[in-house]
Amino acid sequence: MPSNASDLRDTRELHLFNGGPPLRLLRLWGRFDPDHQHVVRRALIVACVGWLPLLLLALLSIPGGHDEVWRAFLRDASVHARSLIVAPLLVLAEAACIPLLGELAHTFRDRGLIPAAELPAYERVVHSIRRLRDWWLIEAVAVVLAYLLAVLLVTHVPTSFLPDWHRSDSEGAPLGRSPASWWAMLVSLPLLLVLLLGWAWRIFLWALYLWRVSRLDLRLVASHPEGAGGLMFVSYSLNSFSLLGIAIGVIVAALELAHLLAGGDITPEQLGRVAFGSIVFVLVLFTAPLLCFCAPLLRTRRQGVKAYGALAQRVGTSLEDRWMRAPPGPETAEPLSSPDFSAVADLFQSVEKAYQMRIIPVELRSAFTLAMATALPFGVVALALVPFDKVLEKMVGLFL
Template sequence: MHQPIHRDASLPANAEADMFNGGPPLRLLSLWGRFDPTHQHVLRRATIVVCVGWLPLLLLAVVSYVNGHEDVWRAFWSDASVHARSLIVAPLLILAEAICIPKLGATAQIFRQRAIVPDSEVPAYEKAVRSILWLRDWWVVEAAAVVLAYVIAALVMRNVPPTFLPDWHRGDGTLPLGRSSASWWNGLVSLPLLLVLLLGWLWRLFLWARYLLLVSRLKLRLVVVHPEGAAGLMFVGYSLRAFGVLGVAIGTIVAATELAHVWAGAPVGPDQLGFVALGTIVAVVLVFAAPLLVFFRPLLRCWEEGVVLYGELTQRVGAALEDKWMRGPPSEETAEPLSTGDFSATTDLFQSAGNLYSLRFVPIDLNSVIALAVATALPFGVVALALVPFDKLLQHVLSMFL
């Protein structure tokens, strides 16, 4: 279990690597005594989530079938959304901890490894890291996540009647709100469990955004002519790839809902599915890329300083080169221009200075954006293949580009 971090305590070794390894429901599990957040046990926890969130629903559906309610059994098996949430999304949210958390921690370590945080700013940087560690272990967040999850589940149970849901939610009148036992298990266990996992990732995203915000306020050692085009900060943009598993999970929730509507008889065509997929992809990319916007002001300030400094340097060097080789009197040295290094040195300087004018004010990597978008789109591709005959799907895709 993590040791609580005081805001003024000394910083543990490699604190950044473990900075995001917390949040709901990891602390609750550690208090339960079954799991240690420093050893994530993702496969065990993913299996337990399936056994708790989905298996009881299956057993209750089997009981309904045995009792002669075959329609309940069929309705349960044809509800793609419940299977996607409990069999795919919930385990993915846990498995993402083993993929995303280490990558975010490794990204955070680079700020000091590459001396982007200068020695003069180390105390302020360590204070920022301590504040993130303190927030990570704040028990109020764990409690609030559970309470909020049950409030949302209660509102859904109270305000969405079973008649608006698949038939397996409808009871025989023996239980409150006209719901079946499977519906009650879904509302009291399966749905809150999924919501706690989602809220946990929302909290980690907040911690990541706050960390980047605090770092962006420091006087960072940026290199405006860095060849990667973001003054040495492009490694932060690569962090978008770490959220690919979460993109798959979110895409699965939305895509499975559309598939459930189709299986229920709703007219969902390729165009509507495409618009829903596009909206989901754009939303996911914007949410996970938004924290990178905090570097706009530091990069803009770096660019403005670079324009002045490199502008003066290139002007001075260029003018000296012209005065010596083009406007000055001939000499033995100027008689053989290819034997001198003046031109190559000046060319190297001008090429480096040219990087200044292609600087990105937000360190977003296009390939990382594409990777996240493709990951989010994958579930919609599976749904499209399941709904539309391949020849019609191919014709529709080709019509979009021709």
């Protein structure tokens, strides 16, 4: 019985963030895939539903003498990026991110960071996150909000502010919009918004979980070799958010590319500023939840410096009294062969770890990986700013 209870707790934590919009809709539909084995198929379906009808409707404008709709659709890099890249990436990120976040949540218990006295409070934290994850109102709000934003765009944003393929000169065209525009506003855009809102909710739940756990009396170790009291593992969450970083980078970079293809002027300096702003936004978005551990880590560091410093003082004083201040004798003839020095050296290494303990559990390598993932789409746009012959010349110059 205890083993079954332990397995049940492990399962609850490993699937702690496996929900929210639109996964609950899939669960109600009977198509929920808790192990994300069919995530590639769902990503392809999302791409087909969001983009393929747009392509077909734009093609149908050619026989009607509106081939400008087709040409404008092809030039609109933002719509292709949103439906063909961003939406599928948001689905694929479920398989890359959700299981890892569950494993990180389980690590708090598995490493013994939750003392026995705090286990009831920790169970309440897990239960509250699961209840919020499965809250049906969030699913309904996500769908309603997505369509509300779509309706507001249709009714309040003139087609003159949109790419040319949204407009139609045909008689009887509702609000002067093309059929492709209506599909984009009523299907493609709400689908993308629901996926984005679902990830916004999961990120909120992850941040809420970390904040509530940080309020517990965690069993942190000042001299832990990780350098952050044993909490550095939470930084691995940044790696799992890399696909989301790419998706955010694609959304912003595609707007710049669409502006460039429409005849606008973009300098490398302007693109660099936009890329830098996007990278900073992504880093702040995904590292901010980790900062809730700064207070307990600072407290642990202060306590560790005090305790380890006092211990080092006592041991160091005893060592000097025995080997440096005591009168020479047979027992002090070979100091280097004594185990005292190796034991003290090991102790002083632990003391040094306590003094060097970080109060921000963010690994620079993980942050760099996330930053590079976000910057990747801007590198593609940067290539569009440079003539191909210049790129080829630079590449040849690397080998000659």
